Amino acid sequence: MEFGRFPVLLRRELAKGVIELWITCPNAVNAAPGQFVGILCEGMPLRRPLSICRTDERNHAFCVVFEVRGAGTQWLAARGKGELLDVLGPLGSGFDLSGCESKSAVFVGGGIGAPPLLAAAQRFGSRADVLLGFRTAASVILLRDFAGTGAHVFIATDDGSAGHRGLVTELLGARLDRAPCDIVYACGPKPMLSAAAEIAAAHGVRCQVSLEERMACGVGACLCCASKIRDASGGEHYRHVCKDGPVFEADQVVF
Amino acid sequence: MPDLSVTIAGVPFKNPVIAASGTFGFGREYAQLFPLSTLGGIALKGLTLEPREGNPPPRCIETPQGMLNCVGLQNPGVTAFLRDDLPWLRTQGTVLICNIAGSTREDYCRMAELLSEAPVDMLELNISCPNVREGGMAFGTSCESVGAVTRAVRRRCKKPLIVKLSPNVGDIASIAEAAESAGADALSLINTLTGMRIDLRTRRPMLSNNTGGLSGPAVLPVAIRMVWQAAARVKIPVIGIGGISRWQDAVEMLLAGASAVQVGTATFSDPFAMQKIIAGIESYMSENNIQNIFEITGSVKPYESI
Ligand SMILES: Cc1cc2nc3c(=O)[nH]c(=O)nc-3n(C[C@H](O)[C@H](O)[C@H](O)COP(=O)(O)OP(=O)(O)OC[C@H]3O[C@@H](n4cnc5c(N)ncnc54)[C@H](O)[C@@H]3O)c2cc1C
Ligand SMILES: Cc1cc2nc3c(=O)[nH]c(=O)nc-3n(C[C@H](O)[C@H](O)[C@H](O)COP(=O)(O)O)c2cc1C
Numbered sequence: 272m273e274f275g276r277f278p279v280l281l282r283r284e285l286a287k288g289v290i291e292l293w294i295t296c297p298n299a300v301n302a303a304p305g306q307f308v309g310i311l312c313e314g315m316p317l318r319r320p321l322s323i324c325r326t327d328e329r330n331h332a333f334c335v336v337f338e339v340r341g342a343g344t345q346w347l348a349a350r351g352k353g354e355l356l357d358v359l360g361p362l363g364s365g366f367d368l369s370g371c372e373s374k375s376a377v378f379v380g381g382g383i384g385a386p387p388l389l390a391a392a393q394r395f396g397s398r399a400d401v402l403l404g405f406r407t408a409a410s411v412i413l414l415r416d417f418a419g420t421g422a423h424v425f426i427a428t429d430d431g432s433a434g435h436r437g438l439v440t441e442l443l444g445a446r447l448d449r450a451p452c453d454i455v456y457a458c459g460p461k462p463m464l465s466a467a468a469e470i471a472a473a474h475g476v477r478c479q480v481s482l483e484e485r486m487a488c489g490v491g492a493c494l495c496c497a498s499k500i501r502d503a504s505g506g507e508h509y510r511h512v513c514k515d516g517p518v519f520e521a522d523q524v525v526f
Numbered sequence: 527m528p529d530l531s532v533t534i535a536g537v538p539f540k541n542p543v544i545a546a547s548g549t550f551g552f553g554r555e556y557a558q559l560f561p562l563s564t565l566g567g568i569a570l571k572g573l574t575l576e577p578r579e580g581n582p583p584p585r586c587i588e589t590p591q592g593m594l595n596c597v598g599l600q601n602p603g604v605t606a607f608l609r610d611d612l613p614w615l616r617t618q619g620t621v622l623i624c625n626i627a628g629s630t631r632e633d634y635c636r637m638a639e640l641l642s643e644a645p646v647d648m649l650e651l652n653i654s655c656p657n658v659r660e661g662g663m664a665f666g667t668s669c670e671s672v673g674a675v676t677r678a679v680r681r682r683c684k685k686p687l688i689v690k691l692s693p694n695v696g697d698i699a700s701i702a703e704a705a706e707s708a709g710a711d712a713l714s715l716i717n718t719l720t721g722m723r724i725d726l727r728t729r730r731p732m733l734s735n736n737t738g739g740l741s742g743p744a745v746l747p748v749a750i751r752m753v754w755q756a757a758a759r760v761k762i763p764v765i766g767i768g769g770i771s772r773w774q775d776a777v778e779m780l781l782a783g784a785s786a787v788q789v790g791t792a793t794f795s796d797p798f799a800m801q802k803i804i805a806g807i808e809s810y811m812s813e814n815n816i817q818n819i820f821e822i823t824g825s826v827k828p829y830e831s832i
């Protein structure tokens with residue numbers, strides 16, 4: 272974990288209201304896939320948690336991809352090359368990628384839940400199937416980037432304007448019915464995660480999910496980002512998304 | 527070189543900047559960023575006799591220049607703290623203040639007894655938590671209950687005792703006086719102000735507990751006023767808390783009558799806020815030829831009221 276002010280290297284709009292921001296930050300280059308950063312937005316006391324989408328060792332940079340939601344992301348979306356951002360990170364613990372050199376994985380991303388999966392998918396190359404769900408064709412992002420990792424990419428949209436018409440979790444069910452895999456990684460809205468967890472469990476496949484919770488400190492000190500997690504003996508306790516997560520074993524999350 | 531050290535209830539602090547309870551955990555997280563020995567002290571996360579799970583999420587929401595929280599005193603309980611955290615904390619070279627809460631007067635007394643035998647420097651009686659159903663703030667809002675719990679704990683506590691006051695009261699000076707006459711060695715204030723936000727779209731409160739405690743820069747003027755009123759009434763030292771994010775805010779708090787300050791929410795925005803505040807106080811003292819913190823404490827020059 273490091274802290275400092277780092278310059279924006281590149282800003283791009285990937286879809287309407289979805290921004291990719293590259294930040295030069297030597298310390299974040301070694302971030303594990305699934306980790307996040309806390310970025311301070313001018314005039315706002317709490318850092319915005321954003322997942323690291325990928326890193327670039329040559330340029331000592333990392334990127335976040337985010338959707339404009341409220342005042343913070345709106346301010347962030349208006350930053351340009353050279354502007355300094357106040358960054359705390361990398362934070363949290365990422366996906367368990369042990370065995371990625373030989374195992375097969377299925378990635379399930381819902382909307383803005385897609386970017387946090389990219390760096391992890393990269394590790395699996397062609398042994399990964401990536402299933403991404405979006406509202407409509409115009410909101411599809413990172414398609415080429417996921418394909419570039421060697422993964423087989425499948426899209427679902429709510430209105431059927433691209434790929435499968437329906438839920439991305441329907442693609443997951445069909446995929447696991449067809450053939451087994453070693454692990455499922457999921458990131459997206461809670462209902463999607465809970466459905467993915469159920470489908471993976473029904474197929475006897477291990478599943479890891481990346482959770483979101485409102486945060487204050489981002490490091491595990493304030494206990495604001497609580498999420499209920501089941502322990503080995505079945506007891507349910509609040510754990511903290513910023514420190515114990517954001518990635519958890521799906522069968523331990525109390526949805 | 528100005529001397530930043532202060533002594534509160536016989537306990538020496540190397541500087542007057544202390545991490546506020548609940549915003550700094552048991553110190554382990556921020557110790558990855560800076561040595562805890564640079565701080566005057568740490569008021570540790572509020573402890574209860576038994577472990578507490580705390581409230582369901584969402585537990586916090588940002589507000590203009592502040593935040594609301596309803597963590598609800600999640601903590602591992604005093605026994606686990608003594609076993610798992612205190613031995614490490616003791617090696618960190620800073621003053622350790624145990625913040626304690628209970629649902630009954632007897633809970634507070636038991637905690638005080640247990641911690642009196644442990645290597646902690648001071649106790650801070652949290653009778654001002656707005657986020658728990660039983661106890662907490664209920665003890666802190668009338669002179670009688672503040673006096674009663676303070677007196678009971680004082681009898682069974684061998685450590686210097688700070689009483690942490692709630693701002694959710696009408697007459698803070700009388701409450702401060704009640705704590706002092708019941709045997710408090712020092713006061714700290716303010717805890718959070720109760721507040722609420724509602725989501726327009728869902729018509730749901732933004733916190734699971736419906737209401738929460740407001741902290742951060744937004745509360746600074748309220749905290750300054752209350753510290754000023756309380757410090758004017760009591761002889762025991764006052765620790766000023768609430769909304770401090772810059773060295774100027776800390777000096778203002780000292781001027782109002784505080785002997786030291788605690789910094790909470792500011793650490794979330796800037797993990798090094800306390801370091802910057804300490805450095806800022808030091809250069810302010812040098813520039814103004816001030817040798818000791820106590821020269822600043824209470825030196826506000828109020829207008830004559832009419
Ligand atoms: C670990 C983690 C990783 C994330 N990664 C991404 C990402 O890669 N891309 C992306 O677009 N979004 C991501 N989010 C969600 C993102 O943090 C919020 O969309 C953002 O904080 C909204 O800020 P705002 O000021 O625009 O919105 P506002 O609604 O005005 O924010 C008000 C407050 O609520 C908090 N908040 C609002 N929505 C969320 C949320 N969904 N999760 C947590 N806090 C929230 C804000 O941080 C702020 O403190 C992530 C969240 C978490 C917890
Ligand atoms: C997330 C959070 C948790 C807190 N937990 C405690 C606690 O356990 N015990 C306590 O006495 N005060 C607690 N407080 C109150 C702070 O110690 C402090 O009194 C208050 O936040 C005002 O200071 P600030 O504006 O500098 O944050 C908490 C505050 C926050 C924001």
Ligand code: FES
Nearest residue numbers: 487489491494513
């Ligand atoms: S945000 Fe403070 S503990 Fe997670």
